[in-house]
Amino acid sequence: MNLTEEVGTKARELLENNVVDCVIGYERATDGVSARPLFVYQPEETDKLIFDQTCTHNLAKYLLDRKDKVTGIVVKPCDSRAINLLLSEHQIERDKVFIIGVVCPGIVETGWNKTSEKLQAACELCQQHTPVIYDHLVGEPPISEPAPEAYPDVAGMEAQSAAERRAFWEEQFSRCIRCYACRQVCPGCYCGECFVERLDPLWVGIRIAAGENEMWNTMRAFHLAGRCIGCYQCEQVCPVNIPLSLLNRKLEKETLEAFNFQAGIDAETPAPFSTFEKDEKIGIGE
Amino acid sequence: MARIGVFVCHCGTNIAGTVDIPTVLEAARQMPMVTLAEESKYTCSDPGQAAIRDAIVENRLNRVVIAACSPRMHENTFRRTVAAAGLNPYLLEIANLREHCSWVHGDGAKAATEKAIELIRMAVAKVARHEELFPKQLPITKRTLIIGGGISGIQAALDVAGAGHEVVLLEREPTIGGRMAQLDKTFPTLDCSSCILTPKMVDVAQHPNITLRTYAEVKEVKGFVGNFEVSILQKARKVDHEKCTGCGTCWQKCPEMVGSEFDLGLGKRPAVYIPFPQAVPPKPVIDTEHCRYIKYLQFMEEGREGKPPPQCRICEKLCPTSAIDWEQEDEIIEEKFGAIIVATGYKPFDPKVYTELGSDRYPDVITGLELERMMSASGPTGGEVTRPSNGAHPKEVVFLTCIGSRDEQRGRTYCSKVCCMYIAKHAIMFKEHDPEVQCYVFYMDVRAVSKDYEEFYKRAQESGATYIRGKASAIRQEDDKLIVRGEDTLLGEMIEIPADLVVLAIGMEHSPGSADLAQALKISYDTNELFIEAHPKLRPVETMSDGVFLAGACVGPRDIPESVASGSAAAAKVAALFSQDFLTTDPMVSTIDAMKCSGCLLCQAVCPFNAIDTQVLRDGRTVSVVNESLCKGCGLCVAACRFGAANLRGFTQQQLLAEVTSLWQ
């Protein structure tokens, strides 16, 4: 059975047995080449479900709209980490989710009417091919252990001078149109009132201008410090192609080095900002 | 709309000597929402304060900035000034023009003046966003729960009761007295321990303000300072203490004898028993594990096969007041308290981990506490120290110090403080009893730190005890002697001493169940399960949880005088707490906007004072809520909250951002 068939079969079984009211998965979009999210409520409709290398979306975010209902969901490894994140932050309950975890073949560069064989940059660097939490596993886990997380993209940026970095990010943020697509797609961004919407205090002014854009992107990334689970959908959906993963991955790298912590690997390990070690030496005040 | 008055102080020449006051006043008058700016030679003086009060009233000011010395100096003074003018005292902000400006930039008057103006601008921006704050008054239940009936708990109970407040003294054993009741004599005075302890025990029993609950434990604690709700588990004694007169008939006739916990297994006690003759209350409990009738009842209940055990019930038959009550069950009692003192004491270290010393193999290797029981006149050997193996009087006694203490590998790393002294005491007492006895003490260091301790140690040396610097590495049996092998480090030789009796100077450890109790009370404990003080130097009897105090060895090893002192100190803290009619809370506490809170509970995780609880809203969402009586206003929750739900009154997000932003306006 291929991944699509396995996902479809399991989803049908869940709906037929009333284990869940709904299965959230992927279907082929109307361009015939890319994928889009699908909410399946009837067993017959599970025929529409697919799983292949175009399934880029992180569906975990939808769970936040279905907190009081039992939902089945198709997740890739990065998406499964998002579920752990939401569990650890008490946003969803474990017994309300049936997780169909898929061993991920890597997602290709995809978009409307766009076909490609080339993996997304993030998928090239990905070290987590098997979901970290699931109720049913689809696909064969790889035999070899993944290599330790490496951040060549971040290291490349770090190797440049401060002035070069400054210029780079100024240019990137100048293109931001504050559409907030990055925030909308991110499972870690679920604040009822985002800091950018607050008028009192006014952290980010209303103008679309370099200073405000810088404030927005910097602080959104920092609010995800120790929380970004690495799906990088933010980068995928950005209409002006800001390399947002370069921002989040810097914080992932620092979090890993300073606290030996990666977000969403499990739902129990305390988040880095919720705890401390008295004698830790992490480069501050030493 | 804010109407801000700015009052610039000269502070004599302290500020005016460097900062150009007229320029500052002019600049202040231009700032947004500033109604007036005035100067004064000494704002803190009586005329200075009067001028401020008048200005507030005449100009209908509703916010005040005082640009003067550090707020750490006079914030409270000026709060009272402002309050006297009819304004809420929290509608005030102070700009530090002295310690942070004129006094440190005396070499650059222009820069100092510019900085002064900016500091005032920041204060104006902040105070415009101040709101009226009102301290809350909470009632206090003026009853104290003292957990632990050892000497510290007893002293604390007597002192709190003496201060006129109700006390409940809780003890999980059948009697109070703790470890001190097990001692024979106390150093350095060689007072008989029971003789000095039992009068205090009787005082506790007779004090009208003290309710003694023995054979009882804490089950659950809810609430906070002034308003604790405690569930107490009163274990079933199977004896009705209202009827019992303590005549002793039952325990004299009971046929079932088991090892006595009080005598550390060296002697026996009956199944219905009081732990020692001077027990308080002097009324027995029935040990339901060993009572024959209880075993019969269990046999019948479980419907086992075979012949049932004997019914016994001798105690019931002989009791003149019919006080035996087999129906009695464990009971939960709910009580309210305003303060809790934790005095749960210590447990002696079990030396069996030192297998080379053979404490569980050789009956003649005993602990210091076991020796105390033997030396005690009411103990299992009637005050005669004999070899457990053959009952003979020992002629050669070897003492090993630091057993379980100062040991990184197998024991505790800390020093247990009292062992050097009690070994010296044992050596002195052996010699006094029988000058023929040879005492050898293997020591690492001798610690004799308190009043008369050094002299006492000298007395031990002069009594003829031989002190050998080194540790013992092994004990073996040869014929009827124990060969203690150790190193004399001062001579640089290995030596072997044939001993009749080996006494291990065991250290002190936390009482069993300390971690659970700490969690129930929401206090902290360290890696040794010893409770942690609010500050090790300056707040030794308080915890980080308001209203919960510490006394005695549950904090760390200590001797009797220190334990008594800490019991009295904790009592003093309770008396101070109860001296008010209400608890006044500081209004500069955190708040959580339930509408913005997503229930992620990060604030709860970071709060050092456990001041954040959860509440379930009507729409079913669980959100955080601040307990304002416990909140200390640190603001950790505010910085942790990504949702902007938490805010800190007096240092709100809006106020701090306004200060920052004002620098670029």
Next chain:
Amino acid sequence: MAVDFEPRIVGFLCNWCSYAGADMAGTSRITYPPNIRIIRVPCSGRVDPLLIVKSFQLGADGVLVAGCHPGDCHYTEGNYYARRRFALLRPFLDYLGVEKERFGVEWVSASEGKRWSQVVSSFTEEVRKLGPRKSAMPQEAVL
């Protein structure tokens, strides 16, 4: 890099240790450069990263947070959390082009008046050497 430029430095000092230490520098009359503008907070753990980033965005050339030495926090743990937050924020801002020398975190106790003046002096000089932050255009919609 203008050497006569006067850096604008925002300071966040905790009330119990570092603010008191700065007061002590004052009572001891020890001089230091006047560029810093001190904002009092109850604890270094109160300092929201939003405030730091906002300070830089508005135009601060340097931001200095000072708290109690680890282990001495008046609220026992505040500075441990602050330390964790800034351990990530500082390299992150550096990555964005705000050199890490512009964002200082120091532990200053209430008795360290002299040390406070040294901290401010060396911090100011470091920032002066780096030059102005070249901030974005000043924002207008500010209340």
